[in-house]
Amino acid sequence: MGLMNEQNREMPLPLPTIRRYPLYLRCIRDMIAAGDLHVSSAVVAERLGLDPVLTRKDLAMSGVVGRPRRGYPAHELQHALNHALGWDNATDAVLVGAGSLGCALLGYTGFEEQNLNIAAACDADPKVVGQCPHGVKVRPMADLPELVKTLKIGIGILTVPNAAAQACADQLVAAGIRGIWNFAAVQLAVPKDVMVQNMDLAESLAVLSHAIARRRG
Amino acid sequence: MGLMNEQNREMPLPLPTIRRYPLYLRCIRDMIAAGDLHVSSAVVAERLGLDPVLTRKDLAMSGVVGRPRRGYPAHELQHALNHALGWDNATDAVLVGAGSLGCALLGYTGFEEQNLNIAAACDADPKVVGQCPHGVKVRPMADLPELVKTLKIGIGILTVPNAAAQACADQLVAAGIRGIWNFAAVQLAVPKDVMVQNMDLAESLAVLSHAIARRRG
Numbered sequence: 202m203g204l205m206n207e208q209n210r211e212m213p214l215p216l217p218t219i220r221r222y223p224l225y226l227r228c229i230r231d232m233i234a235a236g237d238l239h240v241s242s243a244v245v246a247e248r249l250g251l252d253p254v255l256t257r258k259d260l261a262m263s264g265v266v267g268r269p270r271r272g273y274p275a276h277e278l279q280h281a282l283n284h285a286l287g288w289d290n291a292t293d294a295v296l297v298g299a300g301s302l303g304c305a306l307l308g309y310t311g312f313e314e315q316n317l318n319i320a321a322a323c324d325a326d327p328k329v330v331g332q333c334p335h336g337v338k339v340r341p342m343a344d345l346p347e348l349v350k351t352l353k354i355g356i357g358i359l360t361v362p363n364a365a366a367q368a369c370a371d372q373l374v375a376a377g378i379r380g381i382w383n384f385a386a387v388q389l390a391v392p393k394d395v396m397v398q399n400m401d402l403a404e405s406l407a408v409l410s411h412a413i414a415r416r417r418g
Numbered sequence: 419m420g421l422m423n424e425q426n427r428e429m430p431l432p433l434p435t436i437r438r439y440p441l442y443l444r445c446i447r448d449m450i451a452a453g454d455l456h457v458s459s460a461v462v463a464e465r466l467g468l469d470p471v472l473t474r475k476d477l478a479m480s481g482v483v484g485r486p487r488r489g490y491p492a493h494e495l496q497h498a499l500n501h502a503l504g505w506d507n508a509t510d511a512v513l514v515g516a517g518s519l520g521c522a523l524l525g526y527t528g529f530e531e532q533n534l535n536i537a538a539a540c541d542a543d544p545k546v547v548g549q550c551p552h553g554v555k556v557r558p559m560a561d562l563p564e565l566v567k568t569l570k571i572g573i574g575i576l577t578v579p580n581a582a583a584q585a586c587a588d589q590l591v592a593a594g595i596r597g598i599w600n601f602a603a604v605q606l607a608v609p610k611d612v613m614v615q616n617m618d619l620a621e622s623l624a625v626l627s628h629a630i631a632r633r634r635g
Contacts, residue, residue, distance in 0.1 A: 219628045227603065249605055286624050287631025301552075305522030307529040311580075311603065315623055335518075355630055363528075382623065383575045386444065387529065388466055392497075398626035400619070403440040406532055406599065407503050409615035411436045413572055413597045414504025 214285060218259045222282050223315075224249055228231070230281050241272030279380040280309065286315070293320040293354045294382070297369050298361035299329050299339045302384060306358060308335040319358065321348045342372060359389075360383045370397075431502060435476045437498050440532075441466055442477065446496050458489030503532070510537040510571045511599070514586050515578035516546050516556045519601060523575060525552040536575065538565045542582065559589060566593040577601045587614075 214222075228245050246256035260273060267273040270342040283289045292315075296303050299322050307319055322339045324330055330341050340348065348354065357373035359366060359381055366385035373381055380396040383389055386403050445462050463473035477490060480498040484490040500506045509532075513520050518558035520538050524536055539556045541547055547558050557565065565571065576583060576598055583602035590598055597613040600606055603620050 213632060214628065216625060219624050220493070220621050222628075223603070223618070223624050224605065250607070285628060285631075287627040288624075290631070292627060292630070301525040303520045305518040308518040309619070311619065312623075315620060317623065317627070356626065371633065379633065380626045382626055386440070388441065390467070396626060398622055398627045401440070402526070402528065402624045403532060403619070404437050405615055405617045406529075406534060407436050407440050407505075408433060409437075409573065409597045409599055409613060410504040410509060410532065410534070411431065411502060412613045413509070414502075415430060416596065 214262055219286070221256075221259055222286055224251075225256075226286075226314075227290075228283050229275060229282070233275050233279065238279060239268075239276055240275045240344065242267070244272070247298065250332075262320070281304075288314075288316045289316055291316045291388055292356055293318050293352055294356040294358050295345070295348055295352075295354045295373075295378075296322040296325070296337070296358045296360060297342075297345070298359065298365075299324040299334060299375065300360060301330070301362035303358075304334040306360060307337050317356070320352050323348070324385045325361075325369075337343075342369075344370055346376040350376060356377065356380045356382060358384070360384045363387050398416060424535075431479055435479055436503070438468070438473075438476055441500050442473075443496065443503075443505075443531075446492060446499070450492050451495065455486075455492055456489040457492050457495060459484070461489070491635075500533075505531075505533045506536055508533045508575055510535050510569055511573040511575050512537065512562070512565055512569075512571045512590075513539040513554070513575045513577060514541070514559075514562070514590065515576060515582075515634055516541040516549070516551060517577065517579075520575075520577035521551040523577060524554050534573070537569050537571060540565070542578075542586075559586075562589055563593040566590075566595060570596065572600060573597045575599045575601070576606075580604050 225245060228248050229240055232240050242257040242260045243253050246253040265273055265278050265281045296319050322337045322343050323345050324339050325342050330339050330340050352381055357378040359369055361369050361387050366387040367389060370381055370389045370391060374391055374395055382398050384400045388402055389397050391397055442462060445465050446457055451455050459477045459544045460470050463470040469551055480495060482495050482498045484491055499628040500616050506600050511534055513536050539554045540559050540562050541556050550591050551558050574595040578584055578586050580602050582605040584606060587606045587608060591608055591612055603618055606614050608614055
């Protein structure tokens with residue numbers, strides 16, 4: 202396992218592979234729950250409706266060695282995929298913007314699977330500061346640098362209105378955050394060593410409505 | 419314009435292009451608001467930090483004819499991109515699952531830009547039925563077929579727990595929905611003529627946490 206970890210640290214996995222790892226993890230978890238000790242890439246591919254060649258390559262990139270007929274040792278594969286995603290270590294995040302979307306994320310229980318913990322929340326609105334949605338106390342933006350430093354927070358979740366997004370991103374960067382999960386519909390300008398992942402509702406909806414509009418014709 | 423519309427109906431645009439159209443639209447809207455009557459693809463690309471060659475090709479696919487030095491007529495380009503996305507016609511959607519994420523979407527004001535109107539909401543929980551989050555009354559699941567038919571609803575927004583997602587998708591399909599915007603972390607099985615667009619929080623977070631985990635090493 203030591204060798205595998207070294208490898209993951211050096212080689213970034215292809216983005217499409219990384220995007221599929223959460224799917225594989227759910228499938229493997231279900232198979233383990235059903236008593237399977239080994240999982241074959243063919244079975245995983247079939248269950249998820251994916252190309253078996255693609256799934257074989259994706260799982261091979263985990264560094265775990267499978268056996269020709271039995272497949273991969275299930276727990277070891279699960280651990281390796283979690284490790285590749287950084288989900289084997291708990292990650293603390295601070296949420297900036299405790300509006301309706303922000304509060305929904307504070308109450309979202311699905312993040313446990315990813316070992317993501319929203320440890321703190323900030324908002325610029327004095328009416329929102331001091332409230333405690335889903336057990337997380339909302340603090341003023343001025344507290345951000347100290348929160349990030351004291352709680353060793355790595356990820357900022359940005360759920361503010363578009364007009365405020367860049368200014369809040371700047372504050373997150375200044376506070377020492379290393380990654381921003383951006384729910385605002387804005388292209389953020391950040392230093393190169395800060396990673397931004399956009400979660401753009403408009404972009405996602407565009408794909409769906411384009412397909413439906415075409416069929417109307 | 420007539421010719422252009424015909425073209426769009428016949429030719430699907432490439433997915434990456436469609437994903438960038440909402441970005442272009444925001445940029446064009448800002449430029450129109452600032453008084454610009456023409457927009458050049460080079461300026462749009464620069465503002466968004468995109469490759470100018472890519473942006474030139476994307477905008478050319480709209481079917482609008484630009485002029486060598488002046489660029490595209492701003493309003494015509496805006497109209498064409500909105501049309502390609504199906505955002506020039508109001509689309510009614512029904513939301514299934516009025517939990518914390520569902521209610522956040524009911525209260526989200528950003529959908530006006532995309533002409534998406536969440537006209538109705540359903541939930542299986544009798545305690546939630548009858549509530550009225552953000553002015554939309556939650557109805558029982560049994561009302562779904564009639565709602566879809568009466569209101570001529572095209573899109574179903576799925577914000578239920580993972581375990582309930584497939585069953586609810588089946589009900590949406592049976593009710594005659596043509597597209598599902600799926601917020602559950604489940605690969606849905608649907609007939610080929612129903613379009614599914616996944617909005618997977620885990621997948622998006624995977625990309626961010628993988629990049630940050632690698633840097634830790």
